[in-house]
Amino acid sequence: MRKMMDVQVWTEFLKQNWLVIVIALVVLLLVVNLVKTVVKWALVLVIAAFIVIYSGISLKDIGDAVSTVKDQAVEYSRNEVLNAMKNEAKDAKWVQNGDGTFTITTPNLEVTGTLGKDKVKVAFRGVSLGEWKMNDTLEAFVQEAQKHAK
Incomplete structure (x- = not known):
């Protein structure tokens, strides 16, 4: 099972995709500052979803990580x-x-x-x-x- 919290994986991801992340953050800041109401948050969610999809992290991976953290906390x-x-x-x-x-x-x-x-x-x-x-x-x-x- 892949560990989502593996620092080496995140470091490698950030090294390879730093430009996309910076552009996405700039776009997010512009959206938050310029666009008002529900449209703003819809755009924020779309951009966040794009980053997650682009990174190769699936919803199953996120669910597995949440389950692991929950199980550890319960234990x-x-x-x-x-x-x-x-x-x-x-x-x-x-x-x-x-x-x-x-x-x-x-x-x-x-x-x-x-x-x-x-x-x-x-x-x-x-x-x-x-x-x-x-x-x-x-x-x-x-x-x-x-x-x-x-």
């Missing part, structure tokens, strides 16, 4: 949350809700679920990260919070 966030669970388990506060669910809160985490179920909802620093399957770290976190509640 990093997941690891950050799991580390926070390990470090903050001793500070966890357990609340048994009236509807049979529980909520565990720490300074950075909120975990909501139902005992015996294999999924819990996780929020990190106020941002919902969706439902996660129970794993060893989550299970240990829940058990530690229960211990502190008694």
Whole structure:
């Protein structure tokens, strides 16, 4: 798989196409300064599309790069949350809700679920990260919070 962020590829592209890029930027500046309303932004999009097409980067390449970055960000966030669970388990506060669910809160985490179920909802620093399957770290976190509640 080609890496879009490969510096060598971009350097080579810039060396070979610097004149086209400079001309496109000048045209973009002229369009932005001279043309008003929706036509301006349509021209900007057309010029940007031309540069992307001319560069040989396909929409699939862009999509692959976005997917890769997204997957890396999700994995990093997941690891950050799991580390926070390990470090903050001793500070966890357990609340048994009236509807049979529980909520565990720490300074950075909120975990909501139902005992015996294999999924819990996780929020990190106020941002919902969706439902996660129970794993060893989550299970240990829940058990530690229960211990502190008694």
